[in-house]
Amino acid sequence: MIRFLAKGLIRDRSRSLFPLLVIVITVTLVIFGIGFMEGAMNNFIKSAAVVSSGHVKVVTRAYQKDSHQLPNDLALLDTEKMIKTLNQMYPDYFWTPRITFGGLLDVPDKNGETKEQAPVFGLGIDFFSEDSRQIEIWELEKCLISGHLPKNRDDALISTKLAEQLVLSIGDNVTLIGSTMDNAFTTYNFNVVGTFNLYKGQTDRQMMLVDISGARQALDMADAASEIFGYHHSLYYDDQEAATMRQSFNLTYGDSIAQELRNEESFDALSYMTGWNRISETERSKLPKQRSEALSDNQMYDNAEEWEDLSVEDPAIFSPTMLALRDGSQLAVMVDFTDVAMAIMAGIFLVIVMIVLWNMGLMNGLRRYGEVGLRLAMGESKGQVYRSMINEAVLIGFVGTLIGTILGVALTYYVQEVGIDYSEAVEQLSSSSMVMPNVFYAKVTPELYYIGFIPGVLATVLGTMLAGLAIYKREMSQLFKELET
Amino acid sequence: MRNILVLFFLFSFLFPQSDQISAEDIMKAMDENLNAKSRIITSKMVVRGRRNSRTIESKNWVVGTDLAFTEYLSPPREAGTKMLKLGDKLWTYSPQTDRVIQISGHMLRQSVMGSDMSYNDMMEDRPIEQLYDATIEGSIEINGRDHWIMVLDAKVKGLSYPKRRSWVDKEYLLPIKEELYAKSGKLLKTASLHGIKKVQGRWFPSKFIYKDELKRNSKGTEWIIDNIEFNKEIPASRFSKALLRK
Numbered sequence: 001m002i003r004f005l006a007k008g009l010i011r012d013r014s015r016s017l018f019p020l021l022v023i024v025i026t027v028t029l030v031i032f033g034i035g036f037m038e039g040a041m042n043n044f045i046k047s048a049a050v051v052s053s054g055h056v057k058v059v060t061r062a063y064q065k066d067s068h069q070l071p072n073d074l075a076l077l078d079t080e081k082m083i084k085t086l087n088q089m090y091p092d093y094f095w096t097p098r099i100t101f102g103g104l105l106d107v108p109d110k111n112g113e114t115k116e117q118a119p120v121f122g123l124g125i126d127f128f129s130e131d132s133r134q135i136e137i138w139e140l141e142k143c144l145i146s147g148h149l150p151k152n153r154d155d156a157l158i159s160t161k162l163a164e165q166l167v168l169s170i171g172d173n174v175t176l177i178g179s180t181m182d183n184a185f186t187t188y189n190f191n192v193v194g195t196f197n198l199y200k201g202q203t204d205r206q207m208m209l210v211d212i213s214g215a216r217q218a219l220d221m222a223d224a225a226s227e228i229f230g231y232h233h234s235l236y237y238d239d240q241e242a243a244t245m246r247q248s249f250n251l252t253y254g255d256s257i258a259q260e261l262r263n264e265e266s267f268d269a270l271s272y273m274t275g276w277n278r279i280s281e282t283e284r285s286k287l288p289k290q291r292s293e294a295l296s297d298n299q300m301y302d303n304a305e306e307w308e309d310l311s312v313e314d315p316a317i318f319s320p321t322m323l324a325l326r327d328g329s330q331l332a333v334m335v336d337f338t339d340v341a342m343a344i345m346a347g348i349f350l351v352i353v354m355i356v357l358w359n360m361g362l363m364n365g366l367r368r369y370g371e372v373g374l375r376l377a378m379g380e381s382k383g384q385v386y387r388s389m390i391n392e393a394v395l396i397g398f399v400g401t402l403i404g405t406i407l408g409v410a411l412t413y414y415v416q417e418v419g420i421d422y423s424e425a426v427e428q429l430s431s432s433s434m435v436m437p438n439v440f441y442a443k444v445t446p447e448l449y450y451i452g453f454i455p456g457v458l459a460t461v462l463g464t465m466l467a468g469l470a471i472y473k474r475e476m477s478q479l480f481k482e483l484e485t
Numbered sequence: 486m487r488n489i490l491v492l493f494f495l496f497s498f499l500f501p502q503s504d505q506i507s508a509e510d511i512m513k514a515m516d517e518n519l520n521a522k523s524r525i526i527t528s529k530m531v532v533r534g535r536r537n538s539r540t541i542e543s544k545n546w547v548v549g550t551d552l553a554f555t556e557y558l559s560p561p562r563e564a565g566t567k568m569l570k571l572g573d574k575l576w577t578y579s580p581q582t583d584r585v586i587q588i589s590g591h592m593l594r595q596s597v598m599g600s601d602m603s604y605n606d607m608m609e610d611r612p613i614e615q616l617y618d619a620t621i622e623g624s625i626e627i628n629g630r631d632h633w634i635m636v637l638d639a640k641v642k643g644l645s646y647p648k649r650r651s652w653v654d655k656e657y658l659l660p661i662k663e664e665l666y667a668k669s670g671k672l673l674k675t676a677s678l679h680g681i682k683k684v685q686g687r688w689f690p691s692k693f694i695y696k697d698e699l700k701r702n703s704k705g706t707e708w709i710i711d712n713i714e715f716n717k718e719i720p721a722s723r724f725s726k727a728l729l730r731k
Contacts, residue, residue, distance in 0.1 A: 073534065104592075112584055175584050177592070182534055184563070184599035187579045187586055220562060318536065 020400045022360050023460060027404025027452035028411065032442070034451060035412030037345060039443035041338040045237050045325065047200050047437045050137050053328040054229030055093070055237050056245055058086065061258075062317035063226065070102050072181040072219060072226055076320060079225045086230065089253070090245060093232055096134060097225035099124030099215040103178025105208065106187075107166050116166045120176065121206045124215025124225075137235065138209075140196065146170055147194030153214045156190035159204035163195045170194065176208075180220035188218035199438040239335050242324035249322040258316035262292035265315040358463035386468045393464035394457060401456030408452060415442035508619035508635060514658040516612040518687045521715040523548045528711055532600045533704035541598050550610040552724045563598065567729045568607075575604060578729035585729050600706035601674065601697035605645045616641055617649065624655075627662075631655040646673060657681050657688040672698045685715045 049055055059067065062074040076082065079097045086095045101122045109115040126132045127150055135141065140149060145160050147170040158168055168174065172192045180186045190210060198204040216222055232238065266288035270276060279287070300307050301314035326332040368389075375385050419439040524547040532539045542558040553570040557563040565580035575588045588595075593604040617637035625632050632652045639647040646665035654661045659681060665674040675698060680691035689710075696705035722728065 073536075077536075106584070106586060108584060114587065175582050175586065177586060179595065180599065182532070182537075182539060182599035183596050185577065185588075185592075185595055185597070185604075187577075187582045187584060189582045189584070313535070 016396065019360055019364060019396050019460070020403075022356065023397060023400025023456050024404040024407065026356060027401050027456045028408040030455055031405060031408025031448050031452050032411045032415075033345075034342075035408070035444060035448050036415060036440070036442040037342055038445055039412075039416060040440040041342065042443050043437045043440055044334065045338070046235070047203075048328065048334075049231065049237060049325055051198070051200065051203060053323070053325045054227075055232050056230040056242050056322055056324050057098075058082070058228040058230070058249075058320045058322050059226070060318050061254075061321045064321055064323065065317075070100050070226070072099070072101060072179070072221060072224075073183055074318070075099075075181055075221060075224045075226050076228060077224050077318075079223055079228060082320065083228060085253075086228065089249070090230065093230040094131070094133060095228055095230050096126045096129075096132065097212055098126075098227045098229055099212055099219065099221060099224075100226045101178055101215065101219055103176050105162070105166065106175040106177055107168065108173065108175065118162065118165050119206055120162065120208050122176065122178075122208045122210060122215065124210055124212040124219075127211045128213065133231070137231065138198075140209075143196045143198055145195045145197050147192070150193055150209075150211050150214075152191075153211055153217065154188075154190050155193040155211065155214070157194045157196050157209040158192050159207040160195045160197045161205050162207065163192070168192050168195075176218055178219065181224060182220060184220070186218060186220065188214075190214065190218075201436045201438060203436070237325055239324070239326060239339075243326065246322045246324045246327070254319055254321050258319035259292070261315040261319055262296070263288045266291040266295075355459075358459045358466070360460070360463060362463045362467045364464065364467065382472050386472070389464050389468045390461060393461045397457035397460035398453075400460075401452045404456060405449065405452045409444060409448055412442045412444050412448060416444055417441075508621050509614065511621075511633060511635065511653055511658065512612075512614040512617070512619050512637075515653065515660060516614050518657070518659055518689060520550070520610070520612055523716055523719050525714045525717055525719065526710060526712070529707075529709045530598065530600055531707040531709065532598060533706065534599065535704075539599065541600075546719050546723050547610070548719055548724070550612070553607075553610070554723050554728070557598075569724060569726060569729055570608060571724060573608070575608060576726060576729060583730070585726060596697075601695040601700065601703060602706060602708075603645070606674075606695070609645065613637065616644060622650075625652065627652065632661060635660075654681070659688055659690065674698055684713055687715070689713065 058076065060074050060076055063071055063076075066074065076097075083095045083097065086093070099122075101124070103120055103122065104117055105120040106114050107116040125134050125138070127134055135149060140157075144157075147157075150157060156174065158166075158174075163169075166174070170192060174190050174192060176186075176188045176190060178186055178188075190208070196204070196209070198207070210218075212225070216224070232241075270287055270291060276284070295301055295312055300310065300312050301316070302311060304311040326335045372385055372389075376382065419441040421439045524545070526545040526547070528543055528545070530541045530543070532541065539560065541560065541563055544556050544558060546554045551570075551572045553568075555568040557566040567578045569576045569578075575593070576585050577588055578585045588604055593608065595604060596602065597604055597607055616639060618640045619635050619637045622634040622636050625634055632654055635651045635653055637649040637651060647668045648666040648670070650664045650666070651660040652662040653659065659678055660676075661678050661681075663676045664672055665676065667673050675696045677694045678690035678692070679694065681688050682691055683689075691710050693708040693710075694705050695708065697703050
């Protein structure tokens with residue numbers, strides 16, 4: 001039967017070629033459209049994760065509050081220990097320390113006097129650890145324009161934009177003028193070993209990348225870090241998982257450290273009391289906790305408005321807190337927008353395509369009105385005619401979708417590898433605070449292999465089914481009348 | 486009795502009471518106590534951060550209001566760092582980088598070694614009499630000592646603190662406590678003087694406490710004077726840029 005129908009389809013081009021072409025084109029477009037949207041959004045999230053947020057990150061509560069000021073005096077301490085703990089708690093993620101700092105980059109002339117000076121936005125990244133994946137996730141080998149990657153503590157990579165501004169070349173010495181984590185003025189020499197372009201709009205306009213050991217030395221931040229970034233080993237961001245992780249970390253680990261810090265501070269405060277040494281060891285271990293709880297219950301921590309001079313600075317501000325990628329500036333909106341926009345856009349696209357194919361099926365059915373009449377007159381039952389038309393539609397839909405899927409996936413794969421360069425527009429649109437990739441890549445996802453069948457087969461078949469319903473309305477008298485004409 | 490009254494009036498004109506001293510005279514007296522032809526100071530700065538405290542030792546050579554040279558002695562990270570002030574210019578040298586960097590523009594508002602003092606505070610050595618118009622707001626007794634409360638309004642432009650309120654000890658003629666305000670009236674810093682001693686014939690504090698009121702929960706910075714010598718000859722070569730690298 002299928003062979004018979006296939007033969008009929010091939011012989012009558014108007015029944016096969018045109019519908020097949022329409023299905024192939026629309027399915028290709030559906031698949032590429034969805035693959036490109038998915039890829040573009042993924043690029044955007046990945047860029048933000050690499051440069052500014054990680055999939056999740058750990059900072060102190062105080063740092064989180066003033067993070068736009070890059071307050072390294074509020075940085076995390078004992079980071080090595082904390083990273084070990086995080087690795088144990090969340091083995092599906094890898095954790096890496098990061099120091100973010102601002103300052104001035106000073107270029108000396110041959111006499112050591114200032115020749116050029118410009119503001120710099122520096123990142124201290126863990127390049128040298130054995131298991132570090134920073135070079136991979138930053139795609140630094142691809143982004144390196146000249147020179148080589150850092151090999152020593154004092155090596156620095158400078159963005160091409162900053163290098164042009166300061167007229168820097170490989171091998172030059174530059175002096176960072178900034179503040180230590182104690183807010184003291186500091187100067188530190190770095191050697192320029194390479195220039196890079198992140199291809200992310202204005203993000204790298206003033207950027208300098210150094211190894212975290214160099215940043216720690218320059219800013220007097222031994223075993224400290226502004227932030228600890230966590231990335232899923234697959235590098236795929238799962239918003240729900242990240243949000244759950246954040247919640248559980250903050251409720252358990254973060255709060256327990258906060259309590260510890262409060263108790264330590266209470267112990268210090270109480271130990272100045274006269275007679276403290278006369279109190280029993282058991283009491284001494286109980287009292288700090290009681291004091292911390294009382295201060296907390298009475299809301300005396302950082303509540304100067306109500307308690308004025310009696311207000312107590314909350315030591316818990318130095319306890320760690322976890323943030324998910326969505327907690328970063330504008331990123332929550334972006335993540336939510338991504339999900340909703342993707343669903344809406346894919347939905348609209350599918351509906352339009354389905355209407356087109358449906359209409360095509362309908363038109364095809366109507367065009368074959370005469371043929372149907374003849375077949376009924378020859379004795380075929382209405383059901384037989386109807387089923388053969390549906391079978392034809394399934395056959396055309398399946399073959400068209402198959403070809404469309406192959407073409408669509410191939411096109412998506414090509415754009416996944418090559419990308420579409422929007423450099424000019426992105427350079428003009430983006431700001432240094434918003435990380436936006438210059439080149440958008442599509443992404444071949446598993447759903448692309450089957451999504452085309454919804455419009456390709458379903459819509460064609462539904463269209464044919466609707467058109468075919470007319471077969472059942474044909475009366476014998478009307479049929480003979482049609483045959484006469 | 487009449488003669489006694491006449492004598493009393495005569496004496497009261499000849500020896501005016503200290504409360505009748507003018508605000509300008511008080512400022513002049515304060516300047517005379519705090520400034521000198523030259524000063525050599527060895528001091529400690531205790532910077533109380535939110536997480537820890539650091540003590541920074543330094544030696545300063547100062548001539549008049551325009552020339553100053555500072556060498557940091559400890560802790561090891563800061564040791565060897567030098568600063569030179571020539572008029573309104575300030576240079577710093579760090580042995581780590583072997584670079585002499587001029588501190589200018591917004592960098593002058595940065596904190597000195599993480600303290601509550603800015604480079605601008607350090608640079609401003611001019612006599613207050615030249616910078617402010619003063620009025621006496623009243624008198625008050627603090628810790629059993631009489632003080633004038635004075636309000637100082639800037640008479641020159643570009644000062645970091647266009648308005649100050651000072652509590653001036655009537656005997657020491659030193660501003661024991663000061664509040665430093667922005668033009669908008671916002672309190673920026675507070676300063677207090679402690680351990681007043683007689684040094685080479687003048688009253689001088691052995692400890693200053695500065696507090697940046699814009700820093701939340703700031704615990705203040707103590708500047709402890711270990712040793713001070715006034716009007717000692719300092720060679721002009723001390724204030725050369727070449728000496729920064731030596």
